[in-house]
Amino acid sequence: MASTQVLKLRIRSVKNTKQITKAMQLVAASKMRRAQETAKASAPYTLAARKLLTALSRHTTTSNHPLFVIKPVQNRLIIVIASDKGLAGAYNSSVVKMYAEQLQIDDKSGIKNQSITIGRKASQFATKIKGTNIIGSYEDLPDRPEGLEFSTILETARNKFISGEVDAVDIIFTEFVSSIKQDVKAVRVLPAGFVATDKSEYTDESAYEPSANAVLDGIAYRLIGAQIFQALLEARASEHSMRMLAMKNASDNATDLIDDLTLAMNKARQGAITQELAEISGGVEALNE
């Protein structure tokens, strides 16, 4: 049995760890709440853009527009969103697993791919895999992206798609369903899908400046941007909520461990006392004889 001194030291170290995990849990909880609110904020933007697109589709066809053209996929661009820091449970490993699966699928069907990684963990993993072509990696994005941070990603994706360098752009991120459920998803952002919404109060007599096509271009671009932005925000909310859960489990485990160790320490101490008493009474007996 370990000595009480050693047990005491261990209890102190576990207590310290518990303090840290508890603090991380609280920080993650408050960050998650903020991220959750921001994740909802872009909904009106997307809806308004969709409505405009529906109205526009009566004036000009989307099928000929370069951003909507569906081509057989021979090259594709994958955008992977993971986190910069670890200690978030299965967050990064699930994203990376999905990414590896996608790469395998491409490998089997002879599709070439390029990747953009967001988050240090994603780029660390991607650089380890043989044959991946990483064209950009973004790290340390702020919790509340303002638009500028992701627009270089959007710009790259659009330019590559329009120039025909890639035939599809997919994004791998963790969808935030609720604070206890998050799903890793691979979503196609380009070619842009057209989702008809209900008719707005829009009338057909509108003029389009400079032209219907130019406006369509602007809206399609913004919709794709909103999709990437949304993915970033949801990934962030998922990260914080998974970190919160992981840290909660760690704190709980630390509490259990402290209980066990305290019990062991008490037993050891009691054992030492009993032994000492036995020795004393043994000594007294010996003197009396």
Place this chain on the structure above:
Amino acid sequence: MNFKLVTLLGVKIDQEVYEVIIPTPEGEIAVYPSHEHLVSLAVPGAITIRYSKDDSDDKLEHLAISGGVVEILHKSVKVLVDEAIHSDEIIEAESQAALDRAIELRKNAANQIELDKAYQMVDRHQVRLKVAQLRRRHRS
């Protein structure tokens, strides 16, 4: 008429106004109630709002916007932009410093990503400075 400014971070403005000036690729357009129906693009620049007909120029409000889409109907104007910032929230010295940094970065960019970012930073802070100057001009 109702003016709605929607950004990626939510609805920034949703209220009754008298006049809105919006930067478009074909120049600035001033929109008054009963404007003809129009859908156009917005370019990075300043949106100027006059809330009531009798407001003098020093009561005008300015916002710096990035590019976006504008939908004008008889009774409403909707502007969709990636980001918008109110002139009161712009700190001129900060924007100037950021602009200088961005110009520096544009010169020394190590790769395409940095270069793209530098160009966008330059655009963004040039617009912000312009809006801050507009505010100063109208209020002094």
